[in-house]
Structures are given as C-alpha cells and as structure tokens.
Amino acid sequence: MPSIAYFGPRGTFSEQAALVHAAPTDSLVPMDTVPRALAAVRAGDADLACVPVENSVEGAVSATMDALAVDDPLVAVAEVVLPVRFSVLVRPGVSAEDVRTVASHPHALAQVQGWLARHLPAATQTAATSTAGAAVGVGDGTWDAAITAPVAANHYPLDVLATDVADVDGAMTRFLVLRRPGALPERTGFDRTSLVMIASAERTGVLAELLTELALRGINLSRIESRPQKGRLGRYRFYLDFDGHVAEQRVGDALAALHRRCEHVRFLGSYPKAERASSASAAALGNSDQDYTQANRWVTAVRNGETG
Numbered sequence: 089m090p091s092i093a094y095f096g097p098r099g100t101f102s103e104q105a106a107l108v109h110a111a112p113t114d115s116l117v118p119m120d121t122v123p124r125a126l127a128a129v130r131a132g133d134a135d136l137a138c139v140p141v142e143n144s145v146e147g148a149v150s151a152t153m154d155a156l157a158v159d160d161p162l163v164a165v166a167e168v169v170l171p172v173r174f175s176v177l178v179r180p181g182v183s184a185e186d187v188r189t190v191a192s193h194p195h196a197l198a199q200v201q202g203w204l205a206r207h208l209p210a211a212t213q214t215a216a217t218s219t220a221g222a223a224v225g226v227g228d229g230t231w232d233a234a235i236t237a238p239v240a241a242n243h244y245p246l247d248v249l250a251t252d253v254a255d256v257d258g259a260m261t262r263f264l265v266l267r268r269p270g271a272l273p274e275r276t277g278f279d280r281t282s283l284v285m286i287a288s289a290e291r292t293g294v295l296a297e298l299l300t301e302l303a304l305r306g307i308n309l310s311r312i313e314s315r316p317q318k319g320r321l322g323r324y325r326f327y328l329d330f331d332g333h334v335a336e337q338r339v340g341d342a343l344a345a346l347h348r349r350c351e352h353v354r355f356l357g358s359y360p361k362a363e364r365a366s367s368a369s370a371a372a373l374g375n376s377d378q379d380y381t382q383a384n385r386w387v388t389a390v391r392n393g394e395t396g
C-alpha cells in the first residue's frame with residue numbers, strides 16, 4: 089500500500105492533487121511544509137510526495153524549487169494540474185465586518201488581492217504555511233479568516249463566508265508527484281522532462297548556448313526559471329521543463345550535451361504531461377529516434393571505412 093506525503097495539513101490543494109494521482113488503497117500522509125514532504129520520501133518514510141510547483145498567476149513555488157535542487161535527488165513520476173478557486177472560512181458567527189485579519193499561503197493571497205480589496209479592505213494579511221494551515225489558525229483564534237481550498241470546509245469546523253473567489257478566471261496550479269530515483273515512467277509520446285542545471289562559467293551567451301542544445305534537436309522548452317544559489321549574488325540555478333522523454337534519442341542526446349557543458353545537471357524526471365491530448369511531444373524533422381539510429385549507423389560505417 090504506497091504512501092503519499094503531501095503538503096498539508098488536511099484540506100490543502102496539494103491533498104486534492106494527491107487524491108487525483110492516488111489509487112484507492114494508497115495512504116495519504118499530511119506534512120506541514122514542502123521540504124518535510126520531500127524529506128519523508130528521501131528518508132523512506134513515504135513512497136511518493138505531492139507538492140505544488142507553479143501556478144499560472146504567481147509563478148514558481150520557490151520552496152519546492154529550492155528543495156528539489158539540494159539533498160538526495162528525487163524524480164517526478166507524474167504531474168497534476170488543478171483549477172484553483174478559493175473559499176473564505178471564518179469561525180461560526182463571524183461576519184465580514186468582524187474580520188480584522190486574514191491568512192493564507194502566499195500564493196493564495198496573491199491570487200485574491202482584488203477580492204480582498206473589495207470585500208475585506210481593512211483586514212491585515214498574514215502568510216500562513218498553507219491554505220489549510222490558515223484554516224487551523226482561524227479555528228484556534230490566531231486569525232479571523234482563511235483563504236482556502238473549497239474542501240477545507242469539510243475538514244475544519246468553520247463557516248464559509250465566500251466561495252468561488254478568484255481574481256483570475258481559469259487560474260491553474262501544477263503539482264509534481266515525486267519519488268526516489270528508480271524505474272522511469274513509460275514513454276507515452278506526451279511527456280515532459282524536468283532538470284536543474286548550473287552553467288559551468290559566467291560568460292557572455294552561456295545560457296543561450298545551453299538552450300540551443302535543445303533547439304538544435306527540435307525540443308520545445310515549455311518553462312525556464314532561475315533561482316539564486318544562495319551563497320553568492322549573481323550565481324543561479326536554471327530549471328528547465330521541455331517536451332519529450334529521456335528514453336527518446338534526441339532528449340538523451342540533449343541531456344548528454346548539457347551534462348558535458350554544465351558544472352552540474354540534476355535530472356528531475358520524465359513523466360506524462362497532465363494534458364495529453366493537446367500537447368504531443370513531436371520530434372521535429374531529422375530528430376526522431378529513427379533519424380538518430382540511421383545517422384549513428386552511417387557514422388559507424390564511415391569510421392569503419394565502409395562508406396564515404
């Protein structure tokens with residue numbers, strides 16, 4: 089019975105994402121922070137971790153990005169994309185006029201600034217560890233209102249002041265399901281590969297050179313983020329997401345090129361995209377596995393003096 093550690097407590101969006109991925113017999117284990125959910129998998133206390141990685145309004149979840157780049161490597165085996173609309177929870181009997189403080193995960197607060205300005209303009213905003221962590225804080229009297237996932241209302245004895253709250257229609261959050269390195273998910277033709285790299289030199293054009301390794305092989309870059317390396321200003325890690333699976337020749341070849349040219353590359357997984365129908369990882373002309381196999385055969389023949 090596999091266990092899935094998720095960014096909790098109960099009633100977070102991460103729990104919703106974990107439920108999308110989980111089989112009915114899997115056990116779900118809430119952890120208070122993203123690093124703790126990942127640490128549980130590294131320590132062998134859980135088989136999988138489900139954590140948020142980015143959303144369409146606020147961008148990257150830095151706690152996840154930073155925790156994936158250090159300590160023992162973990163690899164993604166799946167992604168889950170959820171539409172995000174919020175509920176506002178208060179203690180029973182509390183009305184909008186009574187709300188002096190409102191708390192939530194910073195990414196949730198960022199997505200409801202317009203609504204707060206219109207409905208709770210005088211309330212002080214505080215960052216909580218998670219949306220459901222804010223609900224716990226409302227329950228124990230720390231704050232008056234929490235911005236939460238709709239399901240949080242089922243887990244905490246709180247009243248719903250508002251539902252369907254979102255400044256941006258259609259906002260989405262992407263979650264990764266991660267495990268310790270092992271057998272990779274099968275190649276589906278609708279895959280994404282993620283990695284983090286540190287360029288080997290601070291020199292003009294180095295990032296363009298590295299990205300060209302993808303472009304030359306017809307690989308579509310779907311996301312790039314940078315995060316500081318912490319110890320020194322001006323040194324960055326680059327996180328890349330691109331179409332394709334490492335089992336494909338063009339992707340393996342591109343990874344090898346990045347590995348040759350970077351100070352450090354960490355593979356973060358090849359896994360099926362959440363939206364398969366609309367996003368096939370098509371290899372551009374001359375970059376299919378067959379093209380690579382034929383070309384390698386030809387080079388071998390040239391080396392053996394069998395052809396000119």
Ligand SMILES: O=C(O)C(=O)Cc1ccccc1
Pocket residue numbers: 095099100101102103140143172193195196217218219220237261
């Ligand atoms: O706090 C949560 O519920 C999370 O899972 C993180 C988060 C916060 C805001 C939007 C989506 C996910």
